[in-house]
Amino acid sequence: MSIRKQATPPRLITVGDVVAAHSRDLGEWTAAQIVRLDADSQTAAVLELDWSGPEPSSVADLGDVAPLRLTHHSWNGALSFCNHAWVLPRSHKVVGAMPLLHDKPANCWASGWRLGDQLARQRRWESGVHEDPIAAWKAKYTGETVNEFLSRPTAPRPEVTHLTITDIDSLDCAQLVQRFPGATWLHLHGRLGLLSAAGELNRLTSLQGIRIVDLFGMTAEDSLRPQCTPELESVDLYSIAAEYASAMRSTWRPEIPAGTYVSVVRARKPEWVEENRNNPLRDWDGREQISTATFKRAVAQYKTTRKAILHVFAEEPADVRSTRMEEIGRAYGEAFNKLDRRSGFIETVEREELFAALDHIVNEAEALHGPGLEGARDSLVVGVESVRDW
Template sequence: MSVRKQEVPPRPLRVGDLVAAYSRGLGEWTVAQIVRLDADSQTAAVLELDWSGSEPSCVADLGDVAPLRLTHHSWNGALSFCNHTWVLPRSHKVVGAMPLFHDEPANCWASGWNLGDQLARQRRWNSGVRGDPVVAWKAAYTGETVNEFLSQSTAPRSEVTQLTIRDIDSLDCAQLVQRFPRLAWLHLQGRLGLLSAAGELNRLVSLQGIRIIDLFGMTREDRLQPQCVAKLESVDLYSIPAEYASAMHSVWRPEIPAGTYVSILRARKPEWVEENRSNPLREWDGREQISATTYKRAVAQYKTTRNAILQVFVAEPADIQLTRAEEIGRAYGEAFNRLDRRSVFIETVEREELFAALDHIVNEAEARYGPGLEGARDSLISGVEFVRDW
């Protein structure tokens, strides 16, 4: 049975409304106008205004306001105008309404509201500052560097409110919370990595937004609880354990009318994680232009190629290895020629990923049999290049 789309935003919102929000970049409140609402895409076209100041309670507190025009970098006077999800974040409020400053459709889309960011950049530009400032409240790490930092005996970084960690193989959330206790925005991206003690994230009482991608180990008991993280206004989860996804969906979907955006996609069963941990093409699963059948055939061909290359270094003498590697490369290229002819799907990104998959195979072979296989790598690539149509 199809799910009926909402006809109006979950939080009351109308065309012409002025929305106010506090901007960390400005250190003040700012405002924007709702120009359009689209029920099909469930988006709001939002026009930022050139205003900041103390928290307003009504339109009269704003005085004279005008749309924000951007001249920084290469904007050339364009309006700061963009489509956002129409879930009005719980930290934002409607202070009244005014006649529309602009009524054309917006032609850009943003993943978060982030009101005030463009105004802060414009004001820096107007003052002669051409680069973005380094701010103490933002921090970014790789999984390796953050684990090294967490292992040290240092004071908590309480000034950090926005944290991004990529390429995570494993991460202890208890240590993370202890070292970064005042996080408002947390972005964690793994490589089918493991999050332990994920329930400890409930101690982040200032948390407003969380994004978790390609990380596992979380259970139903680790779900974030509204009574613990009462300010949470964005839950963005992609490729996470099915049990955790179900629990988070159950808890946070009722919070959407209060101003929490919820997107939970690609809930994974444990067997999928085990099967795909060493699969460099796993990101193709569910990609828009790649059907399930094409994905399965692509993975099967990758596995065939991997097994053939590893077998070469087990069974073939050194003087035969380069020739066999080139033959295997040709077979790989021809197989994906056939797949692409059936349903054109290999574009620039997919082409790079197919070559990266071959690198993955050779790197695995070097880890098993020792370094010095660059000749085999070159022969493998040469075979692909000789025949590929993609």
């Protein structure tokens, strides 16, 4: 469920306001101007300024400022100008207002404000440094590598403040907090994985942002609490345990006017998790252009195709496999032609996911019958390509 629409920003900002925030990349404060507000999309068009310095108390402290123009990499002098969710983060403050420095609509959208990132890149570029430095305060792991790291008796890494972990099958949050006690931004992406001891994240008292995707096992008691994480300014949850989703939504929505962005989408019940654990098309459930009926038909066709492929390798002679794979591929392509004619939902991403689903089945067949099924994979694709309209 997304944030309920409001007529005005929940934390007061108006067109012309100048907001300031501290940038970790710059080691200083930086500033931006609010150029437009859109109630329909709940966004603010934010123009970054070419300024950094000590914490300002008013617009006068900025001096004679200008918009930030980007020439690094392939920006070619474009303004650093983007639409953001219009919840002004807790760590940002309004220092006053000035006449608009730009009055055109922004044509890009970003998921977080991150003031100072572009200014830091621009200054490095101008100084002759064309590669972003490796920041000791950022760390990225896969679920497998972080669990191996957590299992070793090594010292904590308090310098890491921005931590991203992907492809999580299971993760113990108690161990995570012990090893990364200084985390302020935490991104956890699972594979319908298990997040245990999630309540321990309340020990991250400086936490500012959390994003959790496709992870389960959390209960209402594990919810983050404002009194424990008072600086939290972004709660972004997608495809997570329903009980935890409900508790986090009810706990943090009252904090939106104080500067916490809240998005809780696709709360999943345990039955959904079990049913979709081996379903590579599960992300279609609830996607904007895909109806519930279309999702169910797509999953049914995937299961039919999977059953047919596994049957070929378990029961049929090797000399007919190539022909049978082409037949199955054609049936798969034609079935999704028919589905797509009804609602036109297959775009670039969905097309790639449909081919990835076939790869998933072949990988499963290889696990059961041994490697060397590339010919079968090729034959499937030939069959699909001979008929598909998507």
